[in-house]
Every structure is written in structure tokens, then in C-alpha cells.
Amino acid sequence: MKRTAETDFPILHKYAGAFFALVEPVFSKNIKLSESDHFGFMALCFIHKQIEHARSLGILIDAKQYPDSVILARVMLEGLIYILWARLEKNDRPLSWRSFALICDFETLLQAKERGEKVDEEIEKDLQERLATEAQRFLTKGAKKNGIEKFPNPYQRSWNLDKNGKRVELFEMVTEIGDPLLKKLYDDLSQLGHWTVRGIGPLLKRSNSGIKIAFESNENAAQACAVCIQSLGGTAKAAAEHFKLDIEPKIDQLFTEFLSELGVTKAREV
Numbered sequence: 001m002k003r004t005a006e007t008d009f010p011i012l013h014k015y016a017g018a019f020f021a022l023v024e025p026v027f028s029k030n031i032k033l034s035e036s037d038h039f040g041f042m043a044l045c046f047i048h049k050q051i052e053h054a055r056s057l058g059i060l061i062d063a064k065q066y067p068d069s070v071i072l073a074r075v076m077l078e079g080l081i082y083i084l085w086a087r088l089e090k091n092d093r094p095l096s097w098r099s100f101a102l103i104c105d106f107e108t109l110l111q112a113k114e115r116g117e118k119v120d121e122e123i124e125k126d127l128q129e130r131l132a133t134e135a136q137r138f139l140t141k142g143a144k145k146n147g148i149e150k151f152p153n154p155y156q157r158s159w160n161l162d163k164n165g166k167r168v169e170l171f172e173m174v175t176e177i178g179d180p181l182l183k184k185l186y187d188d189l190s191q192l193g194h195w196t197v198r199g200i201g202p203l204l205k206r207s208n209s210g211i212k213i214a215f216e217s218n219e220n221a222a223q224a225c226a227v228c229i230q231s232l233g234g235t236a237k238a239a240a241e242h243f244k245l246d247i248e249p250k251i252d253q254l255f256t257e258f259l260s261e262l263g264v265t266k267a268r269e270v
Contacts, residue, residue, distance in 0.1 A: 005218035008262065012225035013061060015258040019229055020054050022254060023236040026247045027051060038094035039086065043239040046083045050076055050235045057228050066217050067192050067203065069224035074189035076231035078170070081182060082160070083238055085173040093160075100159035102127070102135045110153060137161065189227065229258065 027047050033040050053076045060069040086093040105127055112119055135155065143154030144165070158167045174183040191199025205214045233251055240248040 005222040009218050009222040009225065011258075011261050012222050012229065015254070015261075016054070016061075016225040016228045016232075017058065018254060018258075019233050019236075019251075020051070020058065022247065022250060023047070023232060024051050024055075026245065027236070027239070031243060038098050039090040040239075040242055042086060042094040042097050043083060043235075043242055046079055047235050047239045050079055050232050053079075054228050054232045057224060061221060061224065064221075066220035066224065070189055070220045070227075071193045073224040073227035073231070074186065074193055077182070077186050077189060077227050080231040080234045081170060081173055081177065081186070083235055084177050085160075085168075087238055088176060096137060096161065097159045099134050100138065102131055103138055103155045103157075103159075106131060106135075106155065107153065131155075137165065139165070141165065185227070189223070 027044070031044060033044065053072055057069050057072045057076070060066075060072065082097075086097060109119055109124060109127065138155045138159075138161070139148065140151070140154055140156055143151050148154035156165070156167070160168045160173070162168050170186065171183050174180060174186075193199070202219070203213050203217060205212045233255060237248060237251045239245075240251060
């Protein structure tokens, strides 16, 4: 059967709502978390953010703001890629994501000083001590070689670094995850957000009377719902698997029902 946005959108819309209804109540409850469980901490932060994005995406879809829903879907997909990449090295990468809060605090402190604000000496001392013991991984190449005292801010601006301290780009994460289709999908979704002619061009509809911008695009709506399902469901599954929650088989079953209704026999493993 030939796939069309007109026929697929109602199915995708229904299952985006079904995934939200399944996932939101489970993660709205308190979940026990060890302070040393860095992946668990990251997964909980990400699933809560995905839930809120899915809620907002549903509002946009209901209001027929389809292009904006695609932009939000792209944000959700980025979150899925990050969590799947971090899961490949559960001890180190989530710790890096979490520890980067120290760099954010350090930058806030620098900005306060630049504005001439008084900074609490005890807070600054405590932060510097933690940076010295917990943030060495974030030092720039120059700071490692020449010493941090030579740089006003000796730290990198990204948490996603490899063993050598080099920033890992999104396409490299996707390659390591083993699903190059995620990168293509992310690039396609990025077009509207980046104001490219490739993104806006398909919205133009020409006729004898002139040009119309057709924002109520079923293609956009279907794509946004499909990515929402994948991102929300994939992030929820990663979190449920880690915390051994009984929702995991329910997520798998919902994916199976969703694909069956679309007429797809097999899904990519998340």
C-alpha cells in the first residue's frame, strides 16, 4: 500500500497521544535514584523534558501549527540521540553531562564578576575546589598544556567530549549508535528551524491567482507525530529499562500495535 501523509497522519496523531498517555503518569511519580546513578539522573531529566515537549507538540498539532511542530520534533529527536549515545557508556558519558553543571556555574560566576557584582567568597572557593577535582575532563587543549591560570575561562563549552577531549558531533553520535537514518531525519527536520529555502520552499503553493504559504501541511503534521512517537517512546524505553519499570513491555507492545496499524512489519531496535 502506498503511504500518504493524509492516510498516515490520523494514525500517527492517535499513537502520539497514546504514547503520551502511557508514559506521562509513570514518570510523574517519584522514582528512587542513587546519587551515584548518573545515567539514571540523565534519563529522568531527559524523559521529563520529552514529556513536556510532547505535550507542547500536541498543542501545536491541535492548533494546526504544523511547521512549528516539526521544529519541536527536531528538538525531541536530538534528545533521543543524546540519551542513546550516553547509554553506550553508562558510567562516563552521563557523568560528563551531569558534571558540566560545574562549568555552567563557573561561567555564571565569571559573568557576575564582569558586571561588577560581589561574589560570595565561600561559594567561589567551594566551586573552585570542585572544578579542580571533577572538571579536568573539560579543560581546553591550551589550558591542559599551558596551565589554567593563563586563561580567564579554561573550560570547553560542551559536555559531549571523547576520551581525548574533542567535541563529539551529532553525526558522530548517530554513527556510533549505528543508525545513520537518524542523522538524515535530523537534517531534514532542521531545515525549517534554520530558515532554509529547502525547509520553507515546500510550503509555497502556486496558482494562477498568485502564491500562498500553506502552513497546514499534512506532511509536516505526520512527520512531527512520527518523530514524537520515536523520541518519546525511545527515551521512555531507555529510562524504563534502566530502572526496571514494568512499563517497558507496554511500550514495546504499543510500538508493535502502532507499526501494525501502519502496515509496517518490523521496527528498528531503539
